[in-house]
Amino acid sequence: xxxxxxxxxxxxxxxxxxxxxxxxxxxxxxxxxxxxxxxxxxxxxxxxxxxxxxxxxxxxxxxxxxxxxxxxxxxxxxxxxxxxxxxxxxxxxxxxxxxxxxxxxxxxxxxxxxxxxxxxxxxxxxxxxxxxxxxxxxxxxxxxxxxxxxxxxxxxxxxxxxxxxxxxxxxxxxxxxxxxxxxxxxxxxxxxxxxxxxxxxxxxxxxxxxxxxxxxxxxxxxxxxxxxxxxxxxxxxxxxxxxxxxxxxxxxxxxxxxxxxxxxxxxxxxxxxxxxxxxxxxxxxxxxxxxxxxxxxxxxxxxxxxxxxxxxxxxxxxxxxxxxxxxxxxxxxxxxxxxxxxxxxxxxxxxxxxxxxxxxxxxxxxxxxxxxx
Amino acid sequence: xxxxxxxxxxxxxxxxxxxxxxxxxxxxxxxxxxxxxxxxxxxxxxxxxxxxxxxxxxxxxxxxxxxxxxxxxxxxxxxxxxxxxxxxxxxxxxxxxxxxxxxxxxxxxxxxxxxxxxxxxxxxxxxxxxxxxxxxxxxxxxxxxxxxxxxxxxxxxxxxxxxxxxxxxxxxxxxxxxxxxxxxxxxxxxxxxxxxxxxxxxxxxxxxxxxxxxxxxxxxxxxxxxxxxxxxxxxxxxxxxxxxxxxxxxxxxxxxxxx
Ligand SMILES: Nc1ncnc2c1ncn2[C@@H]1O[C@H](COP(=O)(O)OP(=O)(O)OP(=O)(O)O)[C@@H](O)[C@H]1O
Ligand SMILES: [Mg+2]
Numbered sequence: 001x002x003x004x005x006x007x008x009x010x011x012x013x014x015x016x017x018x019x020x021x022x023x024x025x026x027x028x029x030x031x032x033x034x035x036x037x038x039x040x041x042x043x044x045x046x047x048x049x050x051x052x053x054x055x056x057x058x059x060x061x062x063x064x065x066x067x068x069x070x071x072x073x074x075x076x077x078x079x080x081x082x083x084x085x086x087x088x089x090x091x092x093x094x095x096x097x098x099x100x101x102x103x104x105x106x107x108x109x110x111x112x113x114x115x116x117x118x119x120x121x122x123x124x125x126x127x128x129x130x131x132x133x134x135x136x137x138x139x140x141x142x143x144x145x146x147x148x149x150x151x152x153x154x155x156x157x158x159x160x161x162x163x164x165x166x167x168x169x170x171x172x173x174x175x176x177x178x179x180x181x182x183x184x185x186x187x188x189x190x191x192x193x194x195x196x197x198x199x200x201x202x203x204x205x206x207x208x209x210x211x212x213x214x215x216x217x218x219x220x221x222x223x224x225x226x227x228x229x230x231x232x233x234x235x236x237x238x239x240x241x242x243x244x245x246x247x248x249x250x251x252x253x254x255x256x257x258x259x260x261x262x263x264x265x266x267x268x269x270x271x272x273x274x275x276x277x278x279x280x281x282x283x284x285x286x287x288x289x290x291x292x293x294x295x296x297x298x299x300x301x302x303x304x305x306x307x308x309x310x311x312x313x314x315x316x317x318x319x320x321x322x323x324x325x326x327x328x329x330x331x332x333x334x335x336x337x338x339x340x341x342x343x344x345x346x347x348x349x350x351x352x353x354x355x356x357x358x359x360x361x362x363x364x365x366x367x368x369x370x371x372x373x
Numbered sequence: 374x375x376x377x378x379x380x381x382x383x384x385x386x387x388x389x390x391x392x393x394x395x396x397x398x399x400x401x402x403x404x405x406x407x408x409x410x411x412x413x414x415x416x417x418x419x420x421x422x423x424x425x426x427x428x429x430x431x432x433x434x435x436x437x438x439x440x441x442x443x444x445x446x447x448x449x450x451x452x453x454x455x456x457x458x459x460x461x462x463x464x465x466x467x468x469x470x471x472x473x474x475x476x477x478x479x480x481x482x483x484x485x486x487x488x489x490x491x492x493x494x495x496x497x498x499x500x501x502x503x504x505x506x507x508x509x510x511x512x513x514x515x516x517x518x519x520x521x522x523x524x525x526x527x528x529x530x531x532x533x534x535x536x537x538x539x540x541x542x543x544x545x546x547x548x549x550x551x552x553x554x555x556x557x558x559x560x561x562x563x564x565x566x567x568x569x570x571x572x573x574x575x576x577x578x579x580x581x582x583x584x585x586x587x588x589x590x591x592x593x594x595x596x597x598x599x600x601x602x603x604x605x606x607x608x609x610x611x612x613x614x615x616x617x618x619x620x621x622x623x624x625x626x627x628x629x630x631x632x
Contacts, residue, residue: 026565027532028455031485059533064490086564094497234467258464323395335469366596 007056009033011040014051019044022054025062034065075332091194105276126326131250135258138251153256161222161257162264166271169217173272176213177279178204182341185287194288198295201280202303209369210273211314212359215322217272218265219351223326225345226257230330231340239331254331258323267311273311306370314362318355325351378403378536378568379424385432386419393419395592397433401585403535406562406569408579411589412610417572418462420589421540424570425459437536447545455483457536458523458529462544464521466513472499472524473509479531500528501557503550518545526554530561537561543578555581576615 009023009030023029045355052066067088080088128288142148184200230253233239242249284290329347333340379401386394393416401407411417422428423435426442435442440453458479466475476495480486486494499506502523512520522545528549529537543551555578573579579586580600587597590610596603604615615619 025485027485028452031452031483034485056565060494061486061490061533064486064493064497068490068493083564091493094493094500307572336512338469 004370009037009062011037011201015157016049017045017047017050018051020054020057021066024057025055025066026057026059027061029057030062030065038065038069041066044069046071047075047076050075052078052084053082055084056216057299060087060088060091061237063091069090074141083341102188105186110173111270124272124328127332128324131324131328131331134250135255138248138255142251148251150252150256153252154259157256157260158264160225161261162268165218165264168221169214169268169272170275172213172217173210173274173276174279176209177276177281178283179199180204180276181280181283182287185284189288195298197280197288197290198298199302201277201284202299203307205276205280206303206311207307208359209361210276211269211311212355213266214268214272214315215318215355216352218261218268218319219322219326219348220356222261223322223351224308224344224348226323226326227333227344228340230254230327231333231343234333235335235337235340239333253328257327258320261319261323262316263319264317267320269311269315300369302372304370304372310362310366310370314359317358317362322351323352325354358365368369376436378405378438379570380439381420381430381433382434383433384423384430384435386416386428387421387431394430397589399587399594399597401568401570403568404562404566405585406558406582407571407585407587408583409572409587409589410579410614415589416592417589418540421459421570421572423450425457425538426454427548431604438485455479456534457538458498458532458534460522460526460529460539460540460542462540464525466511466521466525468513471510471512472504472516475513475524476527476531478529478608483532494529494531498530501530501577503553506549519547519550522546523550523554532563533565534616535566536568536570539569539573541572541574543604548577551575551578554578557604558582568595572621605621 007024008030009025010021010023012020014020033101055062061086072092074092181197183200184197185194188194188197188200230239233253239249239253242252281292281295285292326347329343329350331341377400379399379624381397384394384397384399385392390434398421399420409417409420419428424437424567426435429443437453438456440449442450442453444450445453456468456628466472467478470478470598473495475497480491480494495509496506499509504523505521505526507523508520513524516524522542524613526539526542529539539558543554544556546554558567558569562569569582571582583600586600586603587606588595588606588609588611595608596606596611603611
């Protein structure tokens, strides 16, 4: 479309204070020339004689541009067709109403923000406890009726969070084992303390690294998925639908996730630690010529079996925490996409933080358990 | 502008192994108000989605304003898309935006209007669909179902497009609002020379708005013509839809003589 085409909006100065507007004054037609036309309109004095009769199509935007140029009042001399008058009338009628102002940020806003943050934290805590209570109540109600346990959902979740996580957990575990072993080997070699690599890897991976590594992985992989799923079900009112049918969303949605992840995590920890040790063992063999046989024989001697038990308990606790946090945030999603995104992020971040905090506490509490010497 | 506004030729749609449309033809000329009717699941929404380029038909081609939605360069395609607006069956408001921002969105994207103009235009559109300005700061989740519909209509109208595509616009509105909506679309039609394609199950809306009716049945457009001609048709769907007791009542109330 060139500017010469008759549909293009134009402003013609006819001299003697007369102006004619022609062409189509619609949003699409004005796209190209809006800046020029705005400037031309602004230059015209108030007592101009306006001729709007040759305007073709005019929409609200075109009318608004002209109306604003007129300073939102009818000019004294104007000729127009009924259709154009109607469009201008509509724009004129909407005048006077303005949007309710957005609340302005005040000086005290920062203080309010801090206070709100504290309250929010408090609400989180009470809601979390409430969630625990609901689950406990529902479990007690279920205890009498074994037929009502959501076994299908539990097994389905077990498969999703457990079995399907195995490949990625193995890959990460193996690589971590290799890297850890390689770095330790470099250091130990300089002291001629090669054999101690079994102690380092065994204790480090089984006791600490395994559970925490898997937790981070699972929080990112399964925790986020749980939050998103429950969140979307809230957005689409599916949870309300469940409630109306008398099905407890806690039993049907929350409980299977919590049970499945609590059960799956110790197994995942076991699996990942084993693969990480394998990686470490392979590297130790390559780097220090420590035979596989020696590695496997030494391991149970230098790492007391209570460490394994500790790792499994940690897995259990972390799995429970991650699932609870994920469901907690999922149930707090408000019905909009922004909230869904925010809560999913919050779920992962909180779960990982919480796991590491609990891990630190456990490290102190169990400092006398399973450590030789 | 001799080319039909909507030109769908030889459309075939296949989901999996089920054919929803087969060799379907539909032309809509400028200024027409076409009501697309058909049984539930007959593929009306699907046809609309193909019309606006959200779905590519398995066979056949779609042209809007004589242009293909996939042809031309990026800017041409964008300008073409500004020439039509769509009201989705469930509103499809952006849930993270307030009512105001939802309606302002297409205007801001176009980048022609200034912020003050956008504010005035949004106020105007809200007035058109009879939504209180006080509700402009609400989020879509805080609106009633009917309000969602009206805000969505306001958004579809934001750029005052030449072609308006409405998927069940009056479903979920009370009769009063329904009538207000019909009047609104009629006014816009007159003022802007709008072309309207609407899917509706509501005979009142159909009778009051449509200049043309297309019946979608048996995987194709069974008939396309003025309401009276369609009504005379001998087909089980038409029989049921128009000549049931409900249909007779609606059509009698909206007959030209009655107004
Ligand atoms: N994405 C899809 N995948 C598979 N099948 C689909 C898909 N979308 C639609 N269908 C099928 O195509 C058919 C037509 O659906 P469509 O939504 O167009 O119906 P409709 O005429 O709008 O019905 P209603 O009046 O109930 O809204 C339906 O049978 C539906 O199952
Ligand atoms: Mg539909």
